[in-house]
Amino acid sequence: MSATRTLELRQPDDFHLHLRDGDMLRAVASISAAHFGRAVIMPNLVPPITDCAGVEAYRDRIMAALPLGSSFEPLMTLYLTEATQPAEVERAAVAGLIRAVKLYPAGATTNSASGVRDMEKIFPVLERMQQLALPLLVHGEVTRRDVDIFDREQVFLEQVLEPLRQRFPALPIVLEHVTTRQGVAYVRSADSGLAATVTAHHLIINRNAMLVGGIRPDYYCLPVAKRETHRQALLEAATSGDRRFFLGTDSAPHAREAKLCECGCAGIFTALNAMACITQLFDDAGALDRLEGFVSLHGADFYGLPPNRKFIRLQRESTPQLFPSVVPAGTDTVRVFDPGMDVFWQVVATMDIAG
Ligand code: DOR
Ligand code: ZN
Numbered sequence: 178m179s180a181t182r183t184l185e186l187r188q189p190d191d192f193h194l195h196l197r198d199g200d201m202l203r204a205v206a207s208i209s210a211a212h213f214g215r216a217v218i219m220p221n222l223v224p225p226i227t228d229c230a231g232v233e234a235y236r237d238r239i240m241a242a243l244p245l246g247s248s249f250e251p252l253m254t255l256y257l258t259e260a261t262q263p264a265e266v267e268r269a270a271v272a273g274l275i276r277a278v279k280l281y282p283a284g285a286t287t288n289s290a291s292g293v294r295d296m297e298k299i300f301p302v303l304e305r306m307q308q309l310a311l312p313l314l315v316h317g318e319v320t321r322r323d324v325d326i327f328d329r330e331q332v333f334l335e336q337v338l339e340p341l342r343q344r345f346p347a348l349p350i351v352l353e354h355v356t357t358r359q360g361v362a363y364v365r366s367a368d369s370g371l372a373a374t375v376t377a378h379h380l381i382i383n384r385n386a387m388l389v390g391g392i393r394p395d396y397y398c399l400p401v402a403k404r405e406t407h408r409q410a411l412l413e414a415a416t417s418g419d420r421r422f423f424l425g426t427d428s429a430p431h432a433r434e435a436k437l438c439e440c441g442c443a444g445i446f447t448a449l450n451a452m453a454c455i456t457q458l459f460d461d462a463g464a465l466d467r468l469e470g471f472v473s474l475h476g477a478d479f480y481g482l483p484p485n486r487k488f489i490r491l492q493r494e495s496t497p498q499l500f501p502s503v504v505p506a507g508t509d510t511v512r513v514f515d516p517g518m519d520v521f522w523q524v525v526a527t528m529d530i531a532g
Contacts, residue, residue, distance in 0.1 A: 182493040184465060184522075185531050188485035189452060189472035191216040193314075193353055193374045193425025195444070196239060196251070198222055200507025205430050206242040208504070209448045210249035212524050214485035217252045217314070217425065220279055221288040225256035229269045236274070248487070252276040252480070254314065258291050259298040263305035270311050276480060277312040277351070278302070282337075284320045285329075286399040287429070287443055292316075296337065300344070307348040312480065314351045317360065318400050327384075330400050331359045338363070342371065351479070354379065354427045356400040358410030364421050365414075372479045374425025375415050375471075377451040380458055381516050383408045394436045395512050398429065399443040415455075415471050416464035423476035426451045432509035447514040450500045454514075456491050456522040490526040498523050 194209060194216040196202050209216055218239065220226035226235050232253045239251045254277045255261070255269055261278075269275040280299070281292035293299055306313060317338060318329035334352075342350065347370065352360055355373040364373045378398060383405045387396040396402065414422045428451065429444030436442055447454070452472070459468040477484050497519040503510040 181495060183525075184456070184468075184491045184493075185488050186469045186491070187473035188214040188487040188489050188527060189424065190214055190476055190485065191426050191428070191448070191451075192351070192423055192476040192480075193217055193219065193376070193427045194448070195219045195221070195427070195429040197430060198235075198238065200509070201430055201432070201511075202238060203242045204504060204506035204511065205428075205446070205448060206239060206249075207244050207247070209428070210243055210247045212452045212489065213249065214487060215250040215252050215482070217254060217277060220254050220256035221281065223288055225258070225288065225291050226254070227256050227258055227261060227291070228265055229272065229274055232269060232274045254279045256281070256291065257293060257299060257302065259293055259295065261299065261302050263302050266302055266311070267305055267309060270309050275311075277314050278306060279314045279316070281316045282318065282320050282333075285316050285318045289316070296341065303341070303345050303348060307345045310347070310349060312349040312351055314353050317352050317355070326401055327403060330355075330357045334359060334363045342367070346370070349479070353425060354400060355411065356403050357407045361410045361414045365419070367421075372421045372423065372475075374427070374476070375411055375422055376425065376427045377447050377454045378402070378427075378445045378514055379408065380412050380415060381454060381518065386517060394441040395515070396445065397436075397441060397443055398427070398445045412458065412462065416459055416462045416467055418467045418470055420470065420475045420478060422471065423479065424451075424455065424472045425476070430506065430511040432506065433503070433512060434509070436512065445514050446511050449504065449513050450516065450520065452491070452524050453498060453520050453522050454516045457518070457520045460493070460522065486529070488528045488531045489524055490528065491522050492525045493521045494523065495521070497521055
């Protein structure tokens with residue numbers, strides 16, 4: 178067993194987060210705010226956040242759910258529908274209400290029914306976003322029934338993303354929660370304006386976690402975890418120091434009953450232990466010197482934000498951590514991600530200055 182070690186980093190940001198609403202929001206907001214300085218907030222509520230008024234009201238509910246004195250900053254997004262007007266997006270961007278717009282192909286994932294079926298319908302919005310240099314965040318999966326669920330990201334790259342980038346070459350795009358080596362290679366092939374978020378869970382599990390020895394709904398998310406070679410490609414990208422890859426946890430809490438039923442929801446709740454798990458991964462990969470880039474610097478840089486002013490301290494304990502298995506949310510509970518590996522690191526402090 179190695180001795181206790183500590184590590185100080187700029188406070189990290191979460192560039193892809195589901196905070197939900199109501200009791201769930203009140204249960205999970207403080208958990209993200211305990212580690213992260215800012216987070217890009219997903220707009221896939223029911224109904225989705227599609228206009229300025231919706232963004233403002235949701236932002237207020239998030240702020241109200243944070244602990245007193247918290248400096249956590251939600252970076253809001255709009256949910257793109259085929260009816261979204263360029264003027265509304267511009268208004269939201271110019272007013273500083275949003276940092277990005279989220280594209281869900283209709284039917285791709287949780288609460289994506291109002292998403293986009295016909296890409297041409299959103300061309301005027303994308304044109305305006307390109308002028309504003311406002312990032313488009315894509316859920317990169319096609320939804321055609323004839324495309325195997327394990328191939329949906331790769332087909333999206335070829336059939337949707339590449340044509341889109343050719344048509345809007347100056348539009349900043351984030352391939353959210355990349356899960357395949359083809360996705361990694363595609364992001365690497367772009368000179369500028371394209372980046373990818375990587376989740377903690379896709380860096381840790383492959384599809385065996387979900388399917389071997391019984392079906393484990395707690396490891397079901399979208400895009401679904403792929404085979405081991407893909408996980409390795411993601412880990413290599415995340416730990417490589419390449420500025421085009423940064424953390425977006427996609428922490429996606431669902432009530433226990435919504436996961437454990439005939440048609441369970443996709444989503445893994447990782448906000449509580451994502452930082453500990455990722456630090457362990459980088460330690461195991463001999464890449465702790467690249468951790469700060471991945472969790473605290475690359476994403477901010479892509480979004481044109483300054484690094485957080487605060488710092489966090491992580492400590493490597495001599496025995497593995499025990500995470501709570503569930504957190505309460507109103508009358509429900511939410512399962513906390515079980516990484517299935519020893520995690521010795523934990524976040525022990527947030528500080529205004531280093532040291
Ligand atoms: O696993 C997922 N859960 N993937 C998504 O794209 C959506 C998210 C959710 O909202 O639950
Ligand atoms: Zn998501």
